[in-house]
Amino acid sequence: MATGRNHRPATRSRGIPEATVARLPLYLRALTALSERSVPTVSSEELAAAAGVNSAKLRKDFSYLGSYGTRGVGYDVEYLVYQISRELGLTQDWPVAIVGIGNLGAALANYGGFASRGFRVAALIDADPAMAGTPVAGIPVQHADDLDRIISENGVSIGVITTPPGAAQQVCDRLVAAGVTSILNFAPTVLSVPDGVDVRKVDLSIELQILAFHEQRKAGEEGGDAGPDPAAPPVRATNTTNTTSTNTGRKGPDGDMPAVMPA
Amino acid sequence: MATGRNHRPATRSRGIPEATVARLPLYLRALTALSERSVPTVSSEELAAAAGVNSAKLRKDFSYLGSYGTRGVGYDVEYLVYQISRELGLTQDWPVAIVGIGNLGAALANYGGFASRGFRVAALIDADPAMAGTPVAGIPVQHADDLDRIISENGVSIGVITTPPGAAQQVCDRLVAAGVTSILNFAPTVLSVPDGVDVRKVDLSIELQILAFHEQRKAGEEGGDAGPDPAAPPVRATNTTNTTSTNTGRKGPDGDMPAVMPA
DNA sequence: CCCTGTGAAGTGTTTCACAGCA
DNA sequence: TGCTGTGAAACACTTCACAGGG
Structure with missing residues (x-):
């Protein structure tokens, strides 16, 4: 799941389990749909079905x-929408910056459900000077040189990284330095961040x-047995040598790198 | 996580925990990077650091x-790359179909890391007749009417849904009917599928x-205490009658309760 | 002596099943 | 009566700590 630090390492009272937090948005979506249909109350059974749990x-x-429900009746839809929204922090405005306006970044900028719930695309940032000024989804792209200023001027605390993997850590560092404390990372890279910064990743290839x-598994099963057992697995190298390994000097050798991002 | 049915409900011997499966791609990526740098062996400590675990x-x-390691030494990089690839089923070809060629679908079609490991974009499908024939990422878009044929002719077993939410379930049903047994859903919808079909979802908004x-939480914390405990939560509707009608009332005593918004 | 492999302990999550209230 | 709220059991996952092989 997330790559960031542990959230609240088994801490104080008010702790909602992480697994629960991850489902609240699901419930909220189902409740919102009910609300739009003016359904006043819903049972745990019905709502669970709608949310797929x-x-x-x-x-x-x-x-x-x-205890937000009523025994024998169910939950008040509007009331619950509000409670969950508040718990998730959606009753406030969250300006978001997207860094890396390639195919994916542009897709996200255009993504409607983005703006809907308290999230607002406050800035689009790209390293390509040619893009500066070009509007994407009605928002002008700004140059990465100004990242720091853009983040602080807009009070952005949530950053979205859609750069090629080679640039992701650097962008991440700059975002964090500028004050971002939550990052949604679409680049296939492990980001390292200081304590107190949350990272979640979305990785298509994974x-x-x-x-x-x-x-x-499914395929191997239906045939009865005789699963895929490739003729001859490569022999394990017996060779020992080397050491060094030169830690992970940052700076990717981002040689080629297709438009969006390689594996 | 996924929405689909339970995978192997506590079944037979060869069971690798789901949490482990989810990390294998991460290890594989780190190992591939090492392999490219011709690093022959790696310790659990080093590899773990590279993978962020x-x-x-x-x-x-x-x-x-x-037991693929050597005590006192570590793991042979090439050997492990092969073993994990095989375990994940990446030693075979997986033709993938993307349905819904909007911003996101196009971004995915262009996504390099897609093709990299055994996955191949075999078809792009869209419901808009105007798009039919237009190449995206070098692949011509085909019309949704032919979905069935396209899926079977290409032997597609993995489908990616990037349609608007309203179309997702229908597309899903058609994919499943055509023989798809794994679905990666980008639409913010709960998909229901028959047993034996896996669904994973990727949901930006969640x-x-x-x-x-x-x-x-972070914001509420730094003030010392006085966490977010709103003066008085909105009153629960006591009204049992009603249907329809303005369930708008509920304004929070703490002032606002901004309209929370539809999906 | 270093580093893997693994029982065992610890922690988190899900499911069960039912008491209790509207 | 019907449905919520919740202890307690079951299960899953992570971390510890160390035996044992190279």
Whole structure:
């Protein structure tokens, strides 16, 4: 999941389990849909179905927020929408900056659901001088040289990184230095950040590989047995030598790097 | 995490924990980088650092795959790359179809890391007739009417959904009917699928909401205490009657309760 | 002596099942 | 009666700590 530091390492009372937090947005979405249809109340069973979880889990999750339901009846939709929104911090405005306006960055800038819930695309930043000034999704792209100023002037605390992997750590460092404390990373790179900064990553290639794993299982299964057992696995190198390994000097050798991002 | 059915509900021997499977791609990426730099062996400590996990976890993870290390030395990079690739099913070709060629779909089609490891964009599909024939990332877009044929002709078992949310379930149903058994869903919708079909979702808006939650905590914390405990939470509707009608009332005593917004 | 591999302990999450309230 | 809220059991995952092989 996230790469960042541990959140609240088993701390004080008000602690909502991370797994629960991750589901709240799901509940909120389902509730919002009900709200739009003017449904006044909903049972844990119904809501759970709409959110794609089971009802025991949902009730347990809600129990961490407080007792917001009514026995024998269910939950008041509007009330719950508000409580969850507040818990998630969506009752305030979150200016977001997107760094790296390639295909993906542009797609995100155009993404409607972005602006919807308290999130506002406050700035688009790219390292290509040719892009500066060009509007994407109605917002002019600004040059990376001004990153620091842009972040502080807009009070951005959430940054989205959609740069090529070679640039991600550097961009991350600059964002953090400028005051960003939450990062959503789309670059296939492990970011290292100081304590107190949260990083979440979204990685297409990892998701596909996980699917491939299960897909392979399915295929191997139906044939009865005789799974994929490749003729001859490469022999393990017996060779020992080397040491050094020159730690990970940052600076990627970003040789080629396709438009968006290589593996 | 995923929305799909439970994977292997506590089943047979060869079971690698799901959490481990989710990390294998991370290890693989780190190992590939080492391999490119011709590093022959790596210790659990070094590799763990490169992958952003701790070494005990990494060793435990590898122990599920078998004993591929050498005590006192570490792991053979090439050998491990091969073993993990095989375990993940990346030694075979996975034709993938992307449905919904908007901003995001196009970004994914252009995504380099996509093609890299066994995954191949076999088809782009969109419902807009105007797009049919237009090449995106060098691949001509095909019309959704032919979805069935396209999927079977190309032997696609992994589908990527990047349609608007309203179309996602329908597209999903059609993909499944055509033989797809793994779906990567970018639409902010809960998909329901029959048993045996895996769904993973990638949801920008959920990730942002999770970040906002933690961000809010940080903000509330630095003031010493006096956490966010709003003077008085909005009153719960006591009204059992009603349907329809303005359930707007609920303004929070703490003043606002800004309209929270639809999906 | 270094570093892997792994039991065992610790922590977090899900599910069960039912008491209790509207 | 119907549905929430929640202890307690079951399960999953992580971390510890060290035995043991190279």
